[in-house]
Amino acid sequence: MKSKAMVLEAFRESLSLIEVEIPPLEEGQILVKLQASGVCGSDVHMWNGEDPRVPLPIILGHEGVGTVVDLKGVKRTVDGDPINPGDNIIWNRGVTCGKCYYCTVLKEPSLCENRRVYGINIPLNEKPYLNGCYAEHIILRTGTDIFTAPENINPSILVSSSCSGATCAHAFDMLTEHLTGKTVVVQGPGPLGVWAVVFARSLGAFQVFVIGGSTERLELCKDFGATNILNRHETTPGERKSAVLSVTHGRGADLVIEAVGAHGAVEEGIGLLRKGGTYLSTGYAQPAGLESIDFYRDVVFRNIRIQGVWVNDTSHLKQAINLIQQNPTLFEKLITQKFSLEETNEALIAMKEKKVVKAVLEM
Numbered sequence: 156m157k158s159k160a161m162v163l164e165a166f167r168e169s170l171s172l173i174e175v176e177i178p179p180l181e182e183g184q185i186l187v188k189l190q191a192s193g194v195c196g197s198d199v200h201m202w203n204g205e206d207p208r209v210p211l212p213i214i215l216g217h218e219g220v221g222t223v224v225d226l227k228g229v230k231r232t233v234d235g236d237p238i239n240p241g242d243n244i245i246w247n248r249g250v251t252c253g254k255c256y257y258c259t260v261l262k263e264p265s266l267c268e269n270r271r272v273y274g275i276n277i278p279l280n281e282k283p284y285l286n287g288c289y290a291e292h293i294i295l296r297t298g299t300d301i302f303t304a305p306e307n308i309n310p311s312i313l314v315s316s317s318c319s320g321a322t323c324a325h326a327f328d329m330l331t332e333h334l335t336g337k338t339v340v341v342q343g344p345g346p347l348g349v350w351a352v353v354f355a356r357s358l359g360a361f362q363v364f365v366i367g368g369s370t371e372r373l374e375l376c377k378d379f380g381a382t383n384i385l386n387r388h389e390t391t392p393g394e395r396k397s398a399v400l401s402v403t404h405g406r407g408a409d410l411v412i413e414a415v416g417a418h419g420a421v422e423e424g425i426g427l428l429r430k431g432g433t434y435l436s437t438g439y440a441q442p443a444g445l446e447s448i449d450f451y452r453d454v455v456f457r458n459i460r461i462q463g464v465w466v467n468d469t470s471h472l473k474q475a476i477n478l479i480q481q482n483p484t485l486f487e488k489l490i491t492q493k494f495s496l497e498e499t500n501e502a503l504i505a506m507k508e509k510k511v512v513k514a515v516l517e518m
Contacts (some may be wrong), residue, residue, distance in 0.1 A: 161499040164212045164281055164484040166204030169500045178283050180227040183297030187244065188394035192288035193314035194494075194502045194514040196345055196416075197440035201275065202503055203442040210278040216288030216516075217248040217274035218317040220291030224292070230410030232301050233469060243304040244330055245476065247469045248273050248317050250298045265325065265466045271296070272466075289499055291518055293513070300469040302476060308483045313476065313516045317345050320475025321467035326412065326435045328471065329356060329462050335359030340399060340408040340427050341381070343430055344372035348512050349379050349411045349489055353478060356380035364399060364408070367415075372512055378488055392423050399427050403479035407432060414438045422445040423455050425461070433460040489513045 157309050161170040180186060184518045186324050195218055203208045223242045230238040238244065251258055251267035271277055272289035273295075283294040294302070304313060339355040341348045342370075344367030347366060356379075364383040365376040373384040385395045399408055407429035413420050416438035425434055448454065453463065479486045492511040494502040495518075502514040 156288055158285060158292040158318055159496060160279075160285065160287070161496060162212050162289075163202060163209075166202065166211070170215070170503075172497060175279075175284050175290070177285065177292060177294075180225060180294070181283070183230070184230050184283060185220035185226040185238065185295040185299075185301075186224040187219075187228060187293050187295060188219040188224050189219050189288060189291060189293055189518050191220050191242070191310040191518070192216045192516040192518060193313050193317065194499070194506050195318050195438045196506060197246055197272075197318070199507045200441040202507075206275070208272075208276045209365065209440075210276065211474055212279045213274070213277070214279055214285065214290050215274045216290070217272055218314040219273070219288035219293060220245045220304050220313050221293065225414050228300070232303050233473070234302070236303060237325070238301065243293070243306065243310070244301050245304045245313055245317065245472075246295060246302070247300040247321075247467075248275075250296060250468060251468075253298070255414065257397055264468045265315035266467070277344070282315060289413040289496070289516065295464030300472075302473065305476070309487070311493065311517060312483050312486050313479060314515055315350070315489060315513055316472060316479055318381040319346040320352045321471040322437055323347065323354050324396045324415075324471035324474040326351070326437050326462075326464040329435065329464065330433065331409070332408065332433075332465070333359065333458070336361045337409040338364070338399070338403050338409045340364040340366065340424070341376075342366050342411065342413045342420050343417075343423050343438055344369060344384075345375050345414065346489060348372075348412075349376055349512070350386060350475070351414050351437070352376050352381050355410070355412075358480065361412075362402060366395060369376045369509055372509070375488060375512055381484065391424075395423070396427055403429065406430070409459055410435065412437060416442040418446070422448060425459060430457045432457075433462065435462050435464055437464040441493075442493065464467040490515050493517050
């Protein structure tokens with residue numbers, strides 16, 4: 156039995172459609188027929204060779220929902236339910252070792268030194284070969300944390316919970332104070348920014364600004380709860396700061412979330428905070444250059460908290476799935492175009508050129 160897959164063989168070159176022989180399953184492995192795979196903004200950076208974690212050749216794609224075809228051994232979901240052929244499932248994209256210092260002592264599996272990630276750092280030539288979601292099938296390895304996919308929700312709607320949703324859940328988990336009645340600024344109106352808006356509003360934020368360069372994406376953020384949008388092509392940094400100060404009695408935002416991963420974002424974002432505010436950086440999935448910050452004036456003197464957010468653990472994926480379940484019709488708006496597996500290159504180009512907010516491959 157063979158499975159079609161789109162393979163990245165050389166950076167900045169088109170992915171190749173190939174057939175991969177599906178190997179016999181080893182103990183603990185699960186063969187999944189993919190129903191939907193998300194095309195993430197970070198996939199574009201990997202395609203361009205900007206992510207140092209990515210080996211070649213590789214099947215990209217770390218966001219997936221699918222149906223169990225076969226499995227070797229007894230497997231259960233995180234909730235304890237038995238997994239059987241025919242079940243629809245969604246999984247944590249990262250598989251951690253559970254044995255290193257970060258897993259066992261710090262209890263921060265997102266920092267696991269041995270973390271393997273489907274579609275990011277597992278090459279095609281490593282067994283069981285089908286290691287990414289840009290394919291008809293994926294083989295989940297032992298140690299993968301799995302949830303049953305809600306039956307009443309289209310798989311395409313669920314895929315963004317695997318990355319953007321889970322990463323944002325991780326970010327908000329790090330807050331040390333409540334958001335009720337407070338002002339939040341989100342830098343970036345892509346999927347990560349949209350999720351940040353949803354989490355901020357669900358936790359009680361009164362005002363949520365979104366800064367971005369795409370009118371279409373900014374308007375979409377309003378559907379998800381943004382109260383103010385600022386187009387960076389139509390405003391200066393000074394004007395954006397004045398807009399935030401004008402509704403916060405001159406103090407600045409309580410929380411700023413970087414969700415764009417672009418050079419210069421941190422410099423502007425920290426300047427939008429009030430004294431004692433918090434800056435969460437979620438968008439840097441790849442190196443983007445150095446930021447220039449006067450640590451005395453901008454951070455220490457103002458008692459600013461700066462928190463980096465790296466990926467997520469399984470609890471954060473659960474939180475994201477729960478949010479989608481509360482309003483799947485709303486999250487359907489996040490998907491602005493669907494592609495077939497054979498159209499993966501077109502999907503990547505559309506994401507790169509920001510012609511879509513979220514692209515999904517439907518098998």
